[in-house]
Amino acid sequence: MKLIKFFLSACFLILLHGCGVVDQYGGRILDGNxxxxxxxNQETLLNIVRASQFQSANFMAVAKVTGGQTQSLATGLPTISIGPQQTAADGVYKITNSVTSGVSAGYESNPLLSTTFQNAMLSPVSVRTVAQLVAVKPREAVLLILLDGFTVTLPNGRRVLLKNDPSMDGIDCAAKIARDDLSRLYLPNADCSYSRFAKLLQDLVGNGLSAELVAAPGDKVVAGGxxxxxxxxxxxxxENFQMQATREFKNICGSNAPTTQKNTLEYGSVGLIKVDFIMRxxxxxxxxLGQYLRDPNTPFKGYWSQPAKNLLGKDHRYLNVVSDRTTGCYTSLTYLGRFYCVPASSTHTAMLMDIVQVLRNLSIEPTDLNTSFTLRVAN
Incomplete structure (x- = not known):
């Protein structure tokens, strides 16, 4: 009887130990993150690579990620023979144990193909989104990537389109842009359009151009924010623009000026001009971004303000994607036999990718995450 009690006590302790194991899930949550x-990151880089080759983009939504870990311990009690005529084998008591452990993971993903998502991805970015991004990132970097250009109305009523398209520049644009404001703005529309855009943006940023959210009167709740x-x-x-910004611009940030305004300014020898913003x-x-990846010689005029300059560091390329496998990568992938890597040190490119991800996420509706597909199997 003492032997039986001993075996029962041992089995009970083993079972208690098995039940007392607490799952340590913190590491798996970190891995999931x-x-x-x-x-x-890879989806963003992949779509930039596709854009550089004039291919269509594709976005996938991960609606749900699941994971779990199971552990079980099964302990068998020995068979005890009682009575006369026992053999030597009957006196050997065996306890059978089995320990099993398993880790499982799963995810649900679907392509973002809804009409709502496609419309959002093809619609110009709102000034509200510009203001939200400017609040957390260098304003010049945000404006340069989100602005598609300016429409400038000159004092004589003529409208000039200045496109944020580096491919529209020629080899003699540096000399033309060095002219005074009057000669520069009155050039033909397509002549050095990007250089003139970059110069005007530099002047506006130098004057303190920014964006902000406008609170509703009386702190009313506004639909959509x-x-x-x-x-x-x-x-x-x-420093050279401080007084000019205060004296000539009426829509100062934080003022009670209306949301819809005419962005007019005295532009050097040109006189009073009106600037309309065209958003991407x-x-x-x-x-x-694909244009910069497609052509390594794509001109980049650089940033004017110091916070934006600091993002570039020692590498002054606008988009830093390399094919060096020995470089530590922030993210990387292989597409059509070619390796693409964003160096881990390229904080500027990582920021540009983050802006793309924010715009993608803002375009997703809750219904886009629950798209179901019907699979029909034919004989």
Whole structure:
């Protein structure tokens, strides 16, 4: 009987130990976070690569990620023979144990193909989104990637389109842009359009161009959130522009000026001009980045403000994607036999990719995450 009690006590302790194991899930949550972000980074880089080759983009939504770990311990009690005429084998008591452990993971994903998502990706970015991004990232970097161009109305009523398209520049644009404001703005529309756009953007940023969210009167709740507007912030204007920004611009950030305004300014020898902002769509942003990847010689005028300059570091390329496998990568992939890597040190390119991801996420509706597909099997 003592022997039986001993075996029962041992089995009870083993079972208690098995039940007392607490699942340590923190590491798996971290892994899930890192994997989800890496999937998004690779999707962004892949679509930039596709855009560089004039291929269509594709976006996948991960609606759900699941994971679990199971552990079980099965302990068998020995067979005890009682009575006369026992053999030597009957006196050997065996306890059979089995320990099993398993880790499972799963995810649900579907292509973002809905009409709502496609419309959002093809629609110009709102000023509200510009204001939200400017609040957390260098304003010049945000404006350069989101602005598709300016429409400038000159004092004589003529309209000039200045496109944020580096391919529209020629080899003699540096000399033409060095002219005074009057000669520069009165050039033909397609002549050095990008250089003139970059110069005007530099002047506007130097004057403190920014964007902000406008609170509704009386703190009323506005459907879709507070609207945004372009404004000028004298405190971040360049030293040579500080007084000009305060004196000539009426829509100062934080003022009670209306949301819809005429962005007019005295532009050197030209006189009073009106500037209208043309915004890109999220797909337009991807195509813009693809242009820099497609042609390594794509001109980049550089940033004017110091916070944006600091992002570039020692590498002054606008989009830094290399094919060197020995470089530590922020993200990387192989597509059509070619290796693409965003160096881990390229904080500027990582920021550009983050802006693309924000625009993508803002375009997704809840119904886009629950798209179901019917599979029909034919004999």
């Amino acid at each position: 890192l994997n989800a972000q890496e999937a998004l 507070a609207p945004g507007r372009f404004c000028y912030e004298p405190s971040v204007a360049g 769509s999220p797909i337009g942003v991807v195509s813009y």
